[in-house]
Amino acid sequence: MTTYLITGASGKLGQAVLHHLLDTLRIAPGQIIATSRKPESLRAVAERGVTVRTADFDDAASLPAAFAGAQRVLLISTDSLERPGRRQEQHERAIAAAEKAGVQHLIYTSAPKPGDNSPLLIAADHAGTEQAIARSSIPGWTILRNHWYFENFLFTLPGVFAQGGKWFSAAGDGKLANISRDDLAYAAAVALVSTESGRNTYTLSGSEAHTTAEQAAILSAALDKPIAVIPVPVEGIVQGMVGAGFPEPLARALASFDTNTAAGRVAEVTGDYQRLTGKAPQRFADWVQANKALLSGN
Numbered sequence: 001m002t003t004y005l006i007t008g009a010s011g012k013l014g015q016a017v018l019h020h021l022l023d024t025l026r027i028a029p030g031q032i033i034a035t036s037r038k039p040e041s042l043r044a045v046a047e048r049g050v051t052v053r054t055a056d057f058d059d060a061a062s063l064p065a066a067f068a069g070a071q072r073v074l075l076i077s078t079d080s081l082e083r084p085g086r087r088q089e090q091h092e093r094a095i096a097a098a099e100k101a102g103v104q105h106l107i108y109t110s111a112p113k114p115g116d117n118s119p120l121l122i123a124a125d126h127a128g129t130e131q132a133i134a135r136s137s138i139p140g141w142t143i144l145r146n147h148w149y150f151e152n153f154l155f156t157l158p159g160v161f162a163q164g165g166k167w168f169s170a171a172g173d174g175k176l177a178n179i180s181r182d183d184l185a186y187a188a189a190v191a192l193v194s195t196e197s198g199r200n201t202y203t204l205s206g207s208e209a210h211t212t213a214e215q216a217a218i219l220s221a222a223l224d225k226p227i228a229v230i231p232v233p234v235e236g237i238v239q240g241m242v243g244a245g246f247p248e249p250l251a252r253a254l255a256s257f258d259t260n261t262a263a264g265r266v267a268e269v270t271g272d273y274q275r276l277t278g279k280a281p282q283r284f285a286d287w288v289q290a291n292k293a294l295l296s297g298n
Helices: 012-024 039-047 060-067 086-101 123-135 148-161 179-192 212-223 232-244 248-262 274-279 284-290 292-296
Strands: 004-006 032-038 052-055 072-075 104-112 140-146 166-169 199-203 230-231
Touching: 004 012, 004 179, 012 179, 032 039, 032 248, 039 052, 052 060, 052 292, 060 086, 072 086, 072 179, 086 123, 104 123, 104 179, 104 248, 123 140, 140 179, 140 230, 140 248, 148 166, 148 292, 166 212, 166 232, 179 199, 199 274, 212 284, 212 292, 232 248, 232 274, 284 292
Parallel strands: 004 032, 004 072, 032 052, 072 104, 104 140, 140 199, 166 230
Antiparallel strands: none
8 A cells, every 4th residue: 555745735735735635536544644844734634544744844853754654755845935045955855854764756846947047046946856856766756847826816916906906027928827726736646646657747837828918817807907017127026025025035036936937938838737637727717717706805
C-alpha cells in the first residue's frame, strides 16, 4: 500500500489537494500523511484518519520524522517572497529529508519558465529547486510548472475598486494563461497518486490566454463594475506599493510578476493539464461567473 505525503498541507492549495485525495479520488485516509508548521490547523482531516505531522522547512531537525514512511511526496512550494534564495534553501532541506526517508517519487509545484534569466524574482528559487531535485538520489520526480491562480483576483480587485476601478499595470500586452487553484490542486493530487515513474515535467496552464485588459473586460462585464487598466512603468508599481506600506523587497518581487508577463513568459497555453488529468481546466469567464459574490466583495 503506497503512502502519500503532502507538505504545506494547511495552506489553501494543500487543503484543496487533501480534498481531492479524500473526496474526489477516494484515497484511504490511512494512506495519507499531511505535514505543516501548524498541524493544529489540520484537525478536521486528522479526525478523518489522515496522519498529521509537524514539518518546518526552517528546522531541518523536524523533517526526518515528518517524512518517515512516505513513498510519494508532494512538495508544495513555500511562499517566501522577500529574500531571494530562502525558498530554495527551505526546499533543499525538504529534498534532503525525502532522500534520507527513501522517497521513491517527488512531485514539486514550480512556476512557468523558471530558468533562462527570468525577470520574475522568485523564478531563480524554482529553477534552483528543480535542479536540486534532478541532482538528488530520488528515483523519480514530477515537476508541475503551475501558472498563476485565478484566485489571485480576490486580492487584486479590492485595491482596484478602492481606486475607483483603476487597475495600474506594467504588464503591457503580455498575456496570462491563468488557471484555477482548484484545478491545480486536482492535478497535484492526480500526480501524487499516479503510478507514473521516471522524470516528468508538466506546464499547467489554463485553456486560454488573456491580456490584463481582456481580463479586466471579463471581470467588469460579469461584476457590472467599471475597471480600467492604466499602463504605468514597473517602477511606478513598486513605488505605489511602497507608499501603501509594503516593504520594498516584497514590492519589487510582486512587481516582477508584471515584468514577467510583459515579457510573454506566462502566455503559453499547453495541453499538459488535460494530458495529466484527462479533463479540460475551467475557463476564466466561467470561474468569474461562479465566484461573482466573492469578487464583488459581497
